[in-house]
Amino acid sequence: MEAKNIRDYKRDILWGSVGMVAFMVIHLFVTDMFINGASPAVWIGLLIGVTIRNCNKGFTEKEGFVVPIVMIINYLLFKVGVYIPTEFVLFGSLSGLLIYYVHKGYERSKRIIIPLILILLSVFLFLNYYMFKDNIIKDRAFYKFVKKEYNITGDITEEDLGKIEKLSLKDNINRLDGIEKFKNLKVLRFWYGRKIESLKPIDKLKNVEELWFWYINLDKIQELDTMESVTWLEITYPKGGSLESLKNMPNLKKLAIQGMDMDNLNMLKGLKHLEELHVSDGYVKSLYGLEALQSIKTLSFYKIHNLDIDKIFELKNLEKIKLNGATVNDREKFDKIVKERNIQVEERTPVNLGKIIN
Known part of the structure; x- marks a missing residue:
């Protein structure tokens, strides 16, 4: 009965080595298998499989938990802004696991096999760097996205990037190195900005308007x-930080903020050219600071309640107010002033889908 629990570490080393080499070849020469920040569903599934297998075998293969747990932890770190390339984490943990198996199954030959594993890992890291070092765009997910989105065949050139005026970057892009080559870019959107290591490269874009x-x-x-x-x-649902940072965009004419709680608007006082301000789906304790934005012509509020109308009407150039599910602190006075000053008011009540369905 005990013989059933004896591990065949040589078999584990063989299959582990074959699998690692296969993954390396596919990653380098076929397709980028490891997208940073991608769903950890595969690793969660593997973790469940390893758990079931261990339950059936009396937890004799606990080392099988290493890779899925390490990969899930790396995913969670990525979500909070700690970036370690997925391929480095995977092949590093696989190499460590193989070295552990060698200690268990090849005691006499470990002085030869362990260096071979480390050499294999080193060769992969070298090729991984060398094969992509000359790309204009360094981030592979970014590179692949641009090729697919703009139907670019062959290597991406500066001429290709110079033709692009609008760029909407999706998930799983971490580094922006090379974005400065989009010299005629006018519109730049980040759908998951939290994953970006640094925004610094975009300040070299001299034609971006949005x-x-x-x-x-x-x-x-x-x-x-x-x-x-x-x-x-x-700015939509920001993950921390302060609007004080907008001082480096002095010529803003339109600003939209969604999903942010603010004590007041005093941090916007440096935006002297702002003509439109849209605030939605958050909590604004006070409109203090709004009076400093005398260039504003349009104010828009969505699901913001008990707005201080005295601060609103300190704006001398105000032409339009949009209230979408928003309320003011003195409706009677509000209606009187907008009529006297001939300010256009657009007002809507958000649709309650729950009531419609019921």
């Missing part, structure tokens, strides 16, 4: 030099 950030840490914007060309900025 910037959109979803899930960005606002403090990253402070890294940027002054971007005088940017006139339109949208």
